[in-house]
Amino acid sequence: MPLYWLVLIILVIAALGYVLGRSRALRQAGGNQRLLHSLPSFYGWNVALTVMTPAFGLLVLWLLVQPIWIERSVSATLPESAVAEGSSRDLVMSDVRRIAGGLGTLGVEVDQITDTDGLADLRSALGAVGVAIGSDIQLGVLHAAESYRQKTSDLQTYMWIAVILAGLGGFAVAYLVTDKDFRARNSVERGILIVLIAAASIAILTTLGIVLSMLFETRNFFAAHPWQDFFLGTDWAPDFRGGSELAILPLLWGTLYISLIALLVAVPIGLFAAIYLSEYAGGKLRAVAKPAIEILAGIPTIVYGLFALITIGPLLRDYFALPMGLGESSSSVATAGLVMGIMLIPFVSSLSDDIINAVPQTLRDGSYGLGATQSETIRQVVIPAALPGIVGAILLAASRAIGETMIVVLGAGAAAAQFDRGLGHLVNPFEAMTTVTVKIVSQLTGDTDFASPETLVAFALGLTLFVITLALNILALWIVRRYREQYE
Amino acid sequence: MTEITASRQSLLLPDARTRSRNAAEKRFRVYGMIAIGLAVLALCVLLVSIVSNGAGAFQQTFITLDVAFPEDKLDKNGNRDPAEMAKVTTFGYAPLIKSAINARIQAEGIEIEGLKKPERMISKEAAAQLRNFVLSNPEVIGETRRFEVLASGRVDGYFKGRVTAESAKRDKNISPEHLVLADALKNAGALETRFNWKFVTWPDASENRPEASGLGVAILGSFYMMLVVLVLALPIGVAASIYLEEFAPKNRFTDLIEVNISNLAAVPSIVFGILGLAIFINFAGLPQSAPIVGGLVLTLMTLPRIIIPSRAALAAVPPSIREAALGVGASRMQTVFHHVLPLAAPGILTGLIIGLGQALGETAPLLLIGMVAFVREYPDAPPEGLFDPATALPVQIFNFTQRADPAFVERASGAIIVLLIFLLITNSVAIYLRRRFERRW
Numbered sequence: 001m002p003l004y005w006l007v008l009i010i011l012v013i014a015a016l017g018y019v020l021g022r023s024r025a026l027r028q029a030g031g032n033q034r035l036l037h038s039l040p041s042f043y044g045w046n047v048a049l050t051v052m053t054p055a056f057g058l059l060v061l062w063l064l065v066q067p068i069w070i071e072r073s074v075s076a077t078l079p080e081s082a083v084a085e086g087s088s089r090d091l092v093m094s095d096v097r098r099i100a101g102g103l104g105t106l107g108v109e110v111d112q113i114t115d116t117d118g119l120a121d122l123r124s125a126l127g128a129v130g131v132a133i134g135s136d137i138q139l140g141v142l143h144a145a146e147s148y149r150q151k152t153s154d155l156q157t158y159m160w161i162a163v164i165l166a167g168l169g170g171f172a173v174a175y176l177v178t179d180k181d182f183r184a185r186n187s188v189e190r191g192i193l194i195v196l197i198a199a200a201s202i203a204i205l206t207t208l209g210i211v212l213s214m215l216f217e218t219r220n221f222f223a224a225h226p227w228q229d230f231f232l233g234t235d236w237a238p239d240f241r242g243g244s245e246l247a248i249l250p251l252l253w254g255t256l257y258i259s260l261i262a263l264l265v266a267v268p269i270g271l272f273a274a275i276y277l278s279e280y281a282g283g284k285l286r287a288v289a290k291p292a293i294e295i296l297a298g299i300p301t302i303v304y305g306l307f308a309l310i311t312i313g314p315l316l317r318d319y320f321a322l323p324m325g326l327g328e329s330s331s332s333v334a335t336a337g338l339v340m341g342i343m344l345i346p347f348v349s350s351l352s353d354d355i356i357n358a359v360p361q362t363l364r365d366g367s368y369g370l371g372a373t374q375s376e377t378i379r380q381v382v383i384p385a386a387l388p389g390i391v392g393a394i395l396l397a398a399s400r401a402i403g404e405t406m407i408v409v410l411g412a413g414a415a416a417a418q419f420d421r422g423l424g425h426l427v428n429p430f431e432a433m434t435t436v437t438v439k440i441v442s443q444l445t446g447d448t449d450f451a452s453p454e455t456l457v458a459f460a461l462g463l464t465l466f467v468i469t470l471a472l473n474i475l476a477l478w479i480v481r482r483y484r485e486q487y488e
Numbered sequence: 489m490t491e492i493t494a495s496r497q498s499l500l501l502p503d504a505r506t507r508s509r510n511a512a513e514k515r516f517r518v519y520g521m522i523a524i525g526l527a528v529l530a531l532c533v534l535l536v537s538i539v540s541n542g543a544g545a546f547q548q549t550f551i552t553l554d555v556a557f558p559e560d561k562l563d564k565n566g567n568r569d570p571a572e573m574a575k576v577t578t579f580g581y582a583p584l585i586k587s588a589i590n591a592r593i594q595a596e597g598i599e600i601e602g603l604k605k606p607e608r609m610i611s612k613e614a615a616a617q618l619r620n621f622v623l624s625n626p627e628v629i630g631e632t633r634r635f636e637v638l639a640s641g642r643v644d645g646y647f648k649g650r651v652t653a654e655s656a657k658r659d660k661n662i663s664p665e666h667l668v669l670a671d672a673l674k675n676a677g678a679l680e681t682r683f684n685w686k687f688v689t690w691p692d693a694s695e696n697r698p699e700a701s702g703l704g705v706a707i708l709g710s711f712y713m714m715l716v717v718l719v720l721a722l723p724i725g726v727a728a729s730i731y732l733e734e735f736a737p738k739n740r741f742t743d744l745i746e747v748n749i750s751n752l753a754a755v756p757s758i759v760f761g762i763l764g765l766a767i768f769i770n771f772a773g774l775p776q777s778a779p780i781v782g783g784l785v786l787t788l789m790t791l792p793r794i795i796i797p798s799r800a801a802l803a804a805v806p807p808s809i810r811e812a813a814l815g816v817g818a819s820r821m822q823t824v825f826h827h828v829l830p831l832a833a834p835g836i837l838t839g840l841i842i843g844l845g846q847a848l849g850e851t852a853p854l855l856l857i858g859m860v861a862f863v864r865e866y867p868d869a870p871p872e873g874l875f876d877p878a879t880a881l882p883v884q885i886f887n888f889t890q891r892a893d894p895a896f897v898e899r900a901s902g903a904i905i906v907l908l909i910f911l912l913i914t915n916s917v918a919i920y921l922r923r924r925f926e927r928r929w
Contacts, residue, residue, distance in 0.1 A: 014506055021595070063865055189819060189820075199728040202788075203728070203748040204745060209763055210763045214763075257818075259692060269624070270523075272519050273527055276519075277524070281524075299908070302851045303904050303908070304534075310541060311533070311537040373512070381518075402756070404574075406852055409852075414755075437756070441855050457765070462762040470751060474751075
């Protein structure tokens with residue numbers, strides 16, 4: 001039976017608990033609500049929550065632990081001979097899982113299959129129900145599969161019993177403690193508070209999940225590939241047949257170069273736009289220009305990516321790169337940088353706008369009083385006062401640029417920078433150059449083998465990216481806090 | 489008496505220093521205006537480029553043909569057994585189309601020198617279309633029916649200006665004679681280019697039939713993911729912001745949560761894709777390409793972006809409301825759920841809708857969890873459908889850009905128009921809600 005039914009049964013018990021708990025409390029108070037410690041519905045909720053919490057908690061725990069436990073115990077019974085030459089225990093186990101699934105649908109008697117003919121028949125029968133097995137099934141594998149199936153269905157039954165018992169147990173306890181002096185409201189509110197805390201803790205769990213998943217796979221990567229080569233090597237040439245050069249420096253160069261161009265576009269435009277909008281612009285211009293710039297922030301990055309691919313790339317190639325003889329590729333550092341710069345304009349401008357507006361008017365008035373013009377006031381009073389915030393905004397924009405993926409996937413090209421081709425190649429903005437994020441995508445999409453360093457390198461790249469952006473974010477926050485002027 | 493020197497200027501005339509200061513002022517203003525101009529220009533160029541490239545995707549060229557369904561080809565035994573009829577593959581239907589278009593050319597009296605293989609003008613999808621039709625309506629065998637079939641991507645491109653006689657010469661899929669024939673058929677009324685809803689409803693099609701590809705599966709997949717995000721992110725986000733804003737004591741644990749939330753909001757989205765791949769697919773064993781995994785990843789990514797505005801909305805409710813509720817004997821929990829939360833609801837809702845909009849356009853994390861797969865089957869209805877393979881709208885756009893045929897550039901831009909329309913709707917709803925319900929205290 002599907003799992004929904006179990007969930008539904010628990011919900012029904014909980015609903016019943018609500019009704020019964022509420023009526024029991026009322027009955028104990030002789031129908032007089034005023035004699036109760038809490039409102040009647042709290043007594044109902046108390047029972048319902050005490051049913052659901054242990055039952056659903058147990059269910060989730062069971063579903064997490066069961067596959068791991070079955071995997072372990074079946075894998076231990078798998079004879080050494082069942083693991084063929086050139087194969088691994090993991091691969092055989094995945095066959096075991098699939099055969100077990102097929103056996104469940106077929107419903108054949110495994111004990112009667114003893115010879116190779118029976119195994120061949122079984123293989124074709126499995127193929128007919130959509131479980132295609134690559135090689136001939138071995139007897140050891142078949143028995144492992146049968147025990148896998150058996151254990152799964154047994155445990156499934158135990159799980160149903162255990163979960164329903166947990167729900168009923170919760171019901172009994174909560175129902176029996178219900179009387180007119182029971183502090184039901186406090187009990188329910190404590191429960192809700194725990195739920196709220198759990199929800200807030202998901203942020204910590206997410207960070208933990210990110211760091212752990214990447215650390216774990218990065219460790220596997222460094223076991224297969226020396227870390228010195230990764231951090232200090234100068235070549236990026238993955239080769240799935242082995243002997244790859246996997247160094248981060250060429251990718252990091254591409255990332256930083258593209259981000260630099262993006263900032264060179266976004267910072268002046270964003271900053272001047274923010275200054276003009278907050279200091280000069282009249283109501284009408286502000287009402288039109290500010291939302292227009294903010295629309296840029298709401299456009300998904302894939303749209304910018306396509307814009308780079310079909311408009312900006314060919315434009316830069318035909319009017320700049322080809323006439324100047326600097327390159328013939330439409331995907332280039334300049335393409336990706338320019339488009340990313342456009343994407344970052346609203347980011348810089350809206351953050352700077354807020355910061356400039358936070359500079360108190362008295363500073364400006366003081367400056368005007370001394371005879372400064374408006375632009376002198378802005379350059380010599382407002383900007384210095386807002387500088388920490390602006391630097392913070394620029395750092396946040398930089399962290400955005402470094403982590404941006406779709407624009408560079410579509411606009412920057414797939415070839416890594418080659419250090420041995422000299423400085424001219426490295427600084428040529430019309431050269432196609434790839435980035436850390438592009439390589440994460442290309443190494444992790446398609447058929448991936450989580451044992452090869454060519455796939456695992458993506459996790460090391462991801463961790464590096466995470467660390468860099470985290471450092472930039474923390475630095476930005478620190479600068480803002482450390483150097484912010486406190487105005488009354 | 490001091491002598492007024494002749495060199496002294498009138499006070500009404502600015503001196504050199506003032507003039508240069510005023511010029512600097514003017515220059516500064518011009519820089520600002522240029523900056524705004526550039527930003528607005530970029531927006532306009534972006535939108536014009538996408539719309540001009542993508543508008544064509546909503547138009548499609550169709551050819552009307554009278555197709556005969558001979559019994560000896562489609563049902564040799566004549567017993568209308570569906571299993572037997574299904575054995576005739578789409579290759580068996582290609583000759584029907586060939587003879588149908590030849591008949592049409594003769595009927596219209598069109599003669600073009602050097603015309604070979606006129607059936608190349610018709611999409612390869614047409615054979616599959618006929619086969620599906622015959623299998624579901626076996627009674628048409630032996631009859632002739634009028635059919636509207638898709639023209640091939642090249643013929644369609646000819647009417648949209650993408651293909652010319654020049655380019656057709658170099659193209660092995662079409663010849664200039666085909667284009668002459670296309671014009672002749674158009675004059676005869678057998679061929680027309682018109683609005684095509686199916687671009688939005690059809691599933692994706694393979695590399696060499698761009699004319700038949702659509703966004704149906706992608707839109708459905710995106711919708712399922714948004715459903716997952718809504719169901720998970722709304723309660724979790726609201727609960728987390730209530731705790732942090734209303735109940736959390738000032739301690740290390742609270743600080744840790746706050747730092748984590750603000751950092752997660754700035755973590756690159758691709759990192760969430762790595763998380764999804766490692767945790768949900770490799771560790772928990774959820775299927776690849778499934779909307780449930782995409783939804784979970786997007787939920788984790790969207791949560792901080794929902795929590796931040798929700799907290800702002802809760803903080804904006806004045807303390808007097810809380811004090812009044814507490815004063816008449818409500819518990820803190822009752823105060824929050826009965827009074828503060830309803831008053832903060834419009835702000836929370838606005839933040840939620842904007843967060844959903846961002847999640848809808850997100851591509852990078854979905855690439856890593858296998859949403860790039862080629863999926864032609866529509867997923868089932870939820871909840872089972874959440875585990876079926878599907879794609880998502882932004883990933884479908886990315887998929888289109890990776891294909892060689894230039895017709896897919898038009899499809900990609902068209903898909904972006906659809907995506908932008910969705911975003912426009914969600915953001916307008918958010919703005920409307922804010923205008924309509926937001927209260928200033």
